[in-house]
Amino acid sequence: MTTLWAGLGAGAVYALVALTFNIPLAASGVFNFAQPQFTMLGGFLAFEGLRQGWPLLLVLGACVVVGGLLGVLEERVAIRPFVRNTTSRAALVTTVGFAVVLEGVAHVIWGTTPQAVPFPGTDSTLDVAGGRLGVLDLTVLILAVVACLSAEIATRTTGWGLANRATTIDPTAAELRGIDVTAVRRRAFALAGALACAVGPLVAAQVTASVTLGNNLLILAFVALCLGGFGSHVGCLVGGVAVGLVQALGARYLNGDWALVLLFAVLVALLLARPSGLFGARRQRTV
């Protein structure tokens, strides 16, 4: 059972990062490669804030503000100039550039040495259903469930969600119907940036804050997004948890080298059966 809990805990991290990929993707059609670097940055901000003796809430608030502002900045300098040309994928490449810049800045400021983030609950565990579950894992798990479900409900039931969907499907038509497409996209990048940065302290408390943290999360969070389906926030949760569980159970019951092979085998099999992922929408348009 401890292995299951560990898989759920790791999966929740992938789910949250996948969600931060998905929010701007669902609102603008742009895949933001830089998103995990916001998480890395949040880890370092927590390291600095807690070292200065800041209260935890202030640290998390600072992460939300910094992440949100960086998201707005990224949208302004790395996305907006390129998305007007709908046939261009330049915005995808510029998000890679933004990721490299964030990583480079972190490298210059904090170097390559990992830093401990003494987040409350790091060392505490609970006995749950016959297994041991870290308090931090439980926190991340609850956060992932709440965040993914909230995003899904908001997408389906609010005007914000409707505007996001309209912008993604046809930005020109959305604009003609009075939707401020630029504002929709900016809000999405700000929200994703704030969430990714705020998740940083929780992740860094488990694995330390390091410049490689973002890149370490990138692949498996992307796999979680593929499994769950591009555009589906609930899919991020299911995909993330699936990745975490396959990884943990593979490591527990197979040779460790086979855990990743198993994971990618599951991904390939699923994408062959359902190319849009578990919850990704397939649209048919008659022209």
Place this chain on the structure above:
Amino acid sequence: MSQSTPRLARTGAAVVAAALTLGLAACGSSAGAAGGGQSSFRILAVAPLSGSVAAFGAGAKTAIDAAVKVVNGEGGIAGRTVEVTYVDDAGTPTQAVSVLQRELASGTTYDFAFLGSTSGEALAMVPIADQHKLLSCTQAGSDALNDGSKYPYFFGASTSLVQNAAATVDQVKKAGYRSAAALVDNNERGVGTLAGFQTALDKAGIPLASEKLDPTATDATAQLAKLKAANPDVLLLDAYGPTAAVMLSSVKKLGWNIPVVGSATMAGNDFTSIPPAAYQGVVLRTAAMNITGTPTTASPDFVAFQKAMVAESGGNLQYAAETYASAYGCVLLARAGATAAGSTDPDQMKAALTKVSAASDVKGWFLSSTIGFSPTSRKPIFSSSDYGNASPGPRNAMLLPAAAAG
């Protein structure tokens, strides 16, 4: 006509192309030089002065500069002032090969070369240096270089993974454990260390259960749960960087109350970056030069090294003594070769270094009690007496506190 490819799906496909772009994006190098006159003993130092392992390169530069000051203060090498030309390879083997070939074709004659801080760089450069009959040394610990028949002009100053693993197993035997489990990083270093554990434990008749942890892992509970099921007496951990914290934290998370011995690699971590609760009770088996109060660190040669390092760095010494000493030792070996040969001719220096056996053959040497170079063996011999037990914690002037049990 119907269209079933939504915009998001097209974006997803384009992600793959951008990922490939990322891999090609970051290439660049910079070179710094401190050249000198015709009669200088010229050392070419190719090191990662930028990139992801730049901190190691900076450490190597500090150590080489410190050693050069010491050696020049003692009359230089064969009466010639030592000067070093630094070239940045950004820590990548391809750039390392490129800049080395450029330097070798530049018309400047080098007497000795320091070739990189990582195994990847060193393994790429040493064969090229050998083809040019350029004596070389490296900070990297790869055992693949320890082959005089393959790399006759190479002489190392660092510990080897096999020797470090054997030292960890010595501790297992000394403590009377009858079975062991090991969790290592799933990379070249970790796999090499695991092979060393396996060989040494096989010799001792101690069964080993082992698992490898991906360097990007955020949790090691599943791997440790599998090892726990084997019911070992002791757990050996080998990790560097974020995975060290992941392994140690996961042992606590699992609630596994087992003696933990960290390898020399584990001892190289900065323990200020790991929550103290995670490493409580852990014993680190590492080279004696990394531990406070050992005969090695009390020796005059080590004290001279420590003093030179503090002066050169301004006291900003991030790593264990061994990390710097392996670069410092390269300069000492260059001097020893020239002194023994009475010449700076590479073939004569090579022949002289091949015969270096005792630590006293190399002036200033403190790293190991024996050197034992031979036509085939090109790394110093670190025997059991060259290791000790340390406690994890903050370092003081490159040294970890000694473990309570010694």
